[in-house]
Amino acid sequence: MAQESTHETELSGALLRVGAGFLLSEVDPDATPGVDGGKKDGQKQLADGESRFDELQERLYAQSRVDDDTPAVLLVLQAMDTAGKGGIVRHVIGATDPQGVRLKAFKAPTPEERAHDFLWRIEKELPPAGYIGVFDRSHYEDVLIGRVRELASPKEIERRYHAINAFEERVADSGTHIVKVMLHISADEQKARLTERLDRPDKHWKYHPGDVDERLLWPQYMDAYQTVFERTSTDLAPWHVVPANAKWYARLAVQTLLIEAFERIDPQWPAADFDVEAEKKRLAAS
Amino acid sequence: MAQESTHETELSGALLRVGAGFLLSEVDPDATPGVDGGKKDGQKQLADGESRFDELQERLYAQSRVDDDTPAVLLVLQAMDTAGKGGIVRHVIGATDPQGVRLKAFKAPTPEERAHDFLWRIEKELPPAGYIGVFDRSHYEDVLIGRVRELASPKEIERRYHAINAFEERVADSGTHIVKVMLHISADEQKARLTERLDRPDKHWKYHPGDVDERLLWPQYMDAYQTVFERTSTDLAPWHVVPANAKWYARLAVQTLLIEAFERIDPQWPAADFDVEAEKKRLAAS
Numbered sequence: 001m002a003q004e005s006t007h008e009t010e011l012s013g014a015l016l017r018v019g020a021g022f023l024l025s026e027v028d029p030d031a032t033p034g035v036d037g038g039k040k041d042g043q044k045q046l047a048d049g050e051s052r053f054d055e056l057q058e059r060l061y062a063q064s065r066v067d068d069d070t071p072a073v074l075l076v077l078q079a080m081d082t083a084g085k086g087g088i089v090r091h092v093i094g095a096t097d098p099q100g101v102r103l104k105a106f107k108a109p110t111p112e113e114r115a116h117d118f119l120w121r122i123e124k125e126l127p128p129a130g131y132i133g134v135f136d137r138s139h140y141e142d143v144l145i146g147r148v149r150e151l152a153s154p155k156e157i158e159r160r161y162h163a164i165n166a167f168e169e170r171v172a173d174s175g176t177h178i179v180k181v182m183l184h185i186s187a188d189e190q191k192a193r194l195t196e197r198l199d200r201p202d203k204h205w206k207y208h209p210g211d212v213d214e215r216l217l218w219p220q221y222m223d224a225y226q227t228v229f230e231r232t233s234t235d236l237a238p239w240h241v242v243p244a245n246a247k248w249y250a251r252l253a254v255q256t257l258l259i260e261a262f263e264r265i266d267p268q269w270p271a272a273d274f275d276v277e278a279e280k281k282r283l284a285a286s
Numbered sequence: 287m288a289q290e291s292t293h294e295t296e297l298s299g300a301l302l303r304v305g306a307g308f309l310l311s312e313v314d315p316d317a318t319p320g321v322d323g324g325k326k327d328g329q330k331q332l333a334d335g336e337s338r339f340d341e342l343q344e345r346l347y348a349q350s351r352v353d354d355d356t357p358a359v360l361l362v363l364q365a366m367d368t369a370g371k372g373g374i375v376r377h378v379i380g381a382t383d384p385q386g387v388r389l390k391a392f393k394a395p396t397p398e399e400r401a402h403d404f405l406w407r408i409e410k411e412l413p414p415a416g417y418i419g420v421f422d423r424s425h426y427e428d429v430l431i432g433r434v435r436e437l438a439s440p441k442e443i444e445r446r447y448h449a450i451n452a453f454e455e456r457v458a459d460s461g462t463h464i465v466k467v468m469l470h471i472s473a474d475e476q477k478a479r480l481t482e483r484l485d486r487p488d489k490h491w492k493y494h495p496g497d498v499d500e501r502l503l504w505p506q507y508m509d510a511y512q513t514v515f516e517r518t519s520t521d522l523a524p525w526h527v528v529p530a531n532a533k534w535y536a537r538l539a540v541q542t543l544l545i546e547a548f549e550r551i552d553p554q555w556p557a558a559d560f561d562v563e564a565e566k567k568r569l570a571a572s
Contacts, residue, residue: 062491090383097376098389099422105385136385191569198566204558205348209565215572272490279495280484283477286501 010034011045013257018229018239024222029186029245035252042248049255050095056262057096057132059269064130066270072127072176073261075254076135078144079183080221081211082193083244084251085136088183092255093134102127105136118142118160119167126171132258133176139164143228148220161231168237177261178237181254182225183244187218296320297331299543304515304525310508315472315531321538328534335541336381342548343382343418345555350416352556358413358462359547361540362421364430365469366507367497368479369530370537371422374469378541379420388413391422404428404446405453412457418544419462425450429514434506447517454523463547464523467540468511469530473504 011034035042064070075093077085093101104125113121119139127133143164147157172178185193194211197203214221233239240257244250297320321328350356361379363371379387390411399407405425413419429446432438438446458464471479480497483489500507519525526543530536 062488065491086383086385089385094380094384097372098380098384098387099372099375099391101384103384191572194569195566198562198569201558202348202555204562205351205556207558207560207565209560209568212565212568212572215569269488270491272487272493274493274495276484276490279493279498280481282495282498283480283484283501286477286498 011253011256013240013260016240016242016253016257018233018241022229022233022241024184024226024229024241027184027241027243029184029189029243031243032246032249033243035249039246039248042246042252046091046248046252046255049252049259053092053255053259053262054096056259056267057100059267060262060265061097061100061130063267063270064128066273068129069175070129070267071265072129072131072133073258073265074127074133074135074171074176074178075258076138076140076178076180077183078138078140078181078225079244080185080190080218081214082190082197083183083185084247085183087247088251088254089134089136091251092258093132095255096132100130101132101134103134103136106138106141117163118146119163122167126176129175139167140228140232144221144224145214147224147227148217161228164232165234168232168234172236177265179257179261180233180237180239181257182229182239182241183250184241185244187215189245190215297539297542299526299546302526302528302539302543304519304527308515308519308527310470310512310515310527313470313527313529315470315475315529317529318532318535319529321535325532325534328532328538332377332534332538332541335538335545339378339541339545339548340382342545342553343386345553346548346551347383347386347416349553349556350414352559354415355461356415356553357551358415358417358419359544359551360413360419360421360457360462360464361544362424362426362464362466363469364424364426364467364511365530366471366476366504367500368476368483369469369471370533371469373533374467374537374540375420375422377537378544379418381541382418386416387418387420389420389422392424392427403449404432405449408453412462415461425453426514426518430507430510431500433510433513434503447514450518451520454518454520458522463551465543465547466519466523466525467543468515468525468527469536470527471530473501475531476501 015033032042035045060070060073077088079085089103093103102125106121109118109121122139125133125135142152143157143160146152146160152160168178194207194215197207229239229241242250242253301319318328321331346356346359363374365371375389379389388411392407395407408425411419411421428438429443429450432446433443454464480493480501483493515525515527528536528539
């Protein structure tokens, strides 16, 4: 398991990484680790990061056009309802070319999906070389709601932690940089956000009575997340817990994590595989 | 076939629609029909339209969450290389929530795809209720490059026009609003854009020597487009030819076409299918 750094002052993945001894209950959802300046500063940093994020994504995509071994990036987003996964997709991922993104929102499994191992439908959605895959919920649902709602036996849940680690090890070894993020809001913040959905007729469609049913199991969900972190935060695919009561902070943090992943890959513009001068002449004559 | 309106002064789909007697050769790729103010004004209009576009898309998506019969919108983009399809995806489609968009770039067909009718792979990518589908190239390649490069017999090409019209009629009847767009650039503009790709090492990956091979067949492609317009611009699925030498104009025009499609659908926020007051109480107590 990765060691958590305690010496960072700037926002970085190391500040948010789940290491040995991590306790979710000690994370303040209102905190903004690594950012002192508040919302206005944070939003400016987010805007400043967009061009960097976008250029790195384009480089990665470009490299993959000539090199089948180009890595991919997979962002796994998990959170309680209303924590802001959709906002991440829009405001962080939305800053780059949709053509380089593979987005998948995992819902309750279909009968066909349930007839397979829980990782069957996940495998099919892994991003190809050069792409950013975004999982809005993921295989972790199978050890979160799966555990809280007892949708599987304890023995099966236990098997799944092992299966997830083996699966992610293979995915990482095959060239995909996995960025796992839990957006962490407080129960009070969730109540405020659900209340807003009930107060606004144009938000009613986003509200489901079942949201309150899940909310009533908040402590059980936090326990299930804690276990997920203990069992599946690995060196190859560490978890990051992002305080998310401040939406601007959560977005900036996820952008930072993705930029760091791209920088580890360090994608390069491909060299021309044709004679540039000859093509210039051919084009001029056309 | 739709009649082309000649009385419009504001930018609208009617100004760009392919009607009886349409001649591609008479469309000036530098023109900006319906927009007098030039680039700065056009960019402002585009920015102003983004929130309208975004709200309509969200309404449509919301409606589809409670109503399986909600329409979809399908944008079909065709063009010569460098005409700006990618820019449309980024700057027009990119203004709305990626979660409501299904984007598909059609490449040369795979062996599996070639073993089926040309519409087989198209069918699989049609947008579900409430989504915007975007086809970057489409089944029209099979009567464009298919015709110019003689990839199929004249009899088969002939069959395809009929097949496309029958297919699109069914798609439209099943509730999908089809918006077909050809981005029209001049051969000189293409030369300038390809030259820029050759001049910039970070753009080399976008250049393919085959682009010049296709370019040398420009008149044949324009003939093939003219025939496409004559044979497949129907009331249910009319073509629009968008002058595209000015990128800002092409983007504004496509945004306008999409907003018009949404307005024809007139999607509504769904009424709550739960007791709002009861839920407020339950939430407050949670």
